Amino acid sequence: MTFILAEDAAIKNHLSGMIVSDEKSANRPVKVWFGYPDIEVTTQTYPYIIIELIDVRAAKERQNSGRMYDTDNRGTVAAVQGVVYGYNMPLPYDLSYQLTSYSRHPRHDRAIMFQMQQKFPSQYGSLSVPNDLGTETAKRHMFLDGFLKRDMIEDGRRLFRNAYTVRVVSEMTPSIANSALSTVQTVKINRITTNIPPGLTPVPHLP
Amino acid sequence: MNTNTVANDALKRAAERLTPEFKQEALSAGWPADIVYQLSVEEVNGDLQVSIPDEIRSKVDDLEYGEVNGTSNRVIYRFEQSHSEGLNDIFETAFEDVASRLGAFN
Numbered sequence: 001m002t003f004i005l006a007e008d009a010a011i012k013n014h015l016s017g018m019i020v021s022d023e024k025s026a027n028r029p030v031k032v033w034f035g036y037p038d039i040e041v042t043t044q045t046y047p048y049i050i051i052e053l054i055d056v057r058a059a060k061e062r063q064n065s066g067r068m069y070d071t072d073n074r075g076t077v078a079a080v081q082g083v084v085y086g087y088n089m090p091l092p093y094d095l096s097y098q099l100t101s102y103s104r105h106p107r108h109d110r111a112i113m114f115q116m117q118q119k120f121p122s123q124y125g126s127l128s129v130p131n132d133l134g135t136e137t138a139k140r141h142m143f144l145d146g147f148l149k150r151d152m153i154e155d156g157r158r159l160f161r162n163a164y165t166v167r168v169v170s171e172m173t174p175s176i177a178n179s180a181l182s183t184v185q186t187v188k189i190n191r192i193t194t195n196i197p198p199g200l201t202p203v204p205h206l207p
Numbered sequence: 208m209n210t211n212t213v214a215n216d217a218l219k220r221a222a223e224r225l226t227p228e229f230k231q232e233a234l235s236a237g238w239p240a241d242i243v244y245q246l247s248v249e250e251v252n253g254d255l256q257v258s259i260p261d262e263i264r265s266k267v268d269d270l271e272y273g274e275v276n277g278t279s280n281r282v283i284y285r286f287e288q289s290h291s292e293g294l295n296d297i298f299e300t301a302f303e304d305v306a307s308r309l310g311a312f313n
Contacts, residue, residue: 036276052273054281057288096288098272098279146284150268154275163272165284 003172007095007140008034008053010129011168014119015049015099020111030101030112047103047112055096059169062092074173075131090171096145099164109151109160120144120166127168143167218250229257229286236282238270255290257283 018030031048069086071079101116103109119125125142146165151158193202225248233243242263249258259267273279 036278052279054279055285055288057285094288096281096284098281100273100279102275145288148268148272150272152275159275161275163279165281167288 003093003170004053004056004095006129007127007168007170008051010127010140011051011097011099011166014127015051018049018112018115020047020103020105020108022105022107028108030108047101047105047108049112050098050100050102052098052100053095054098054165055094057094057096059092059094062169064089072131072133072135075133075136076173078133087174090173093170093172095168095170097166097168099166101160101162101164103160104157106158106160109162113162116162116164120164125166141169215250215253218253218255222248222250222255225255225290229282232286233282236280238280238282242266242270255287257286 012032012034015030015032018032020028020030022028028047031045032051033048034051036050066089067086068089069084071084073085074087074090077085099116099120101109101112103112120142122144125144126139127142128137129140130137143166144164145167146163148163150161150163152161153159196202229248230243230246233246234240245260245263246267247258248255251258267283269277270280271283272281
């Protein structure tokens with residue numbers, strides 16, 4: 001997968017599988033969503049965690065220059081004997097996420113906090129991101145930049161909220177960077193409409 | 208000559224310069240003006256931080272981290288991240304300033 005999509009999937013995968021327990025259920029899964037789901041859904045399914053991508057920052061302080069060579073084009077194509085790919089150094093980026101946990105039960109809250117601290121230590125954290133081919137997995141450095149407890153009372157009931165700010169180091173691959181930097185030189189428009197689907201009428205052409 | 212004093216002076220000048228820049232970013236991000244105008248960038252223990260008065264901290268947290276079932280709008284985090292490298296430049300400049308005055312490189 002490509003820049004951002006790969007990290008999104010990896011961080012959701014990293015959060016999946018969390019379990020809390022209480023007097024009614026010994027194995028209650030903690031659901032994970034991107035963005036905010038429909039309120040009616042979430043009220044039925046506490047506890048849960050929301051993933052938000054909050055910042056994409058060019059990490060110029062980590063930028064190197066030069067050429068790199070490998071046999072699988074950065075894990076995007078299967079290696080072929082005798083074929084070597086060369087490309088410029090990728091562009092380093094920091095991707096920051098806010099992970100917000102919600103629960104109604106104080107025991108759920110503490111269990112989530114414990115598991116989150118295991119998954120996102122302040123230092124030496126890492127996020128496993130597989131390559132496109134699924135043949136290799138890179139461990140990206142990951143930092144816990146902040147934690148804020150935001151418990152509140154909602155509709156007369158306790159709502160336990162924790163906001164974690166997590167930063168993952170990433171890089172934009174040369175092919176994406178090149179296409180992002182390319183400038184449109186010409187635009188070609190086909191003025192003769194062909195292959196019109198049945199039931200549709202073509203707009204008359206201007207002279 | 209005290210290196211810390213020079214660095215702190217540089218940070219205070221940077222804070223004064225960055226405060227209007229931060230306010231502009233917060234306004235552009237949609238934060239309400241009555242909240243933004245109470246915020247400033249200040250030097251605290253050798254670091255630059257966005258100073259938040261206690262009276263509006265809850266409102267700022269709601270804006271920054273999002274309310275219940277609302278999206279976050281991390282203006283302060285993004286600002287501090289984007290200027291973290293600038294701080295290194297300030298310290299390096301201050302160090303070079305002191306070193307040159309002491310004739311360390313002569």
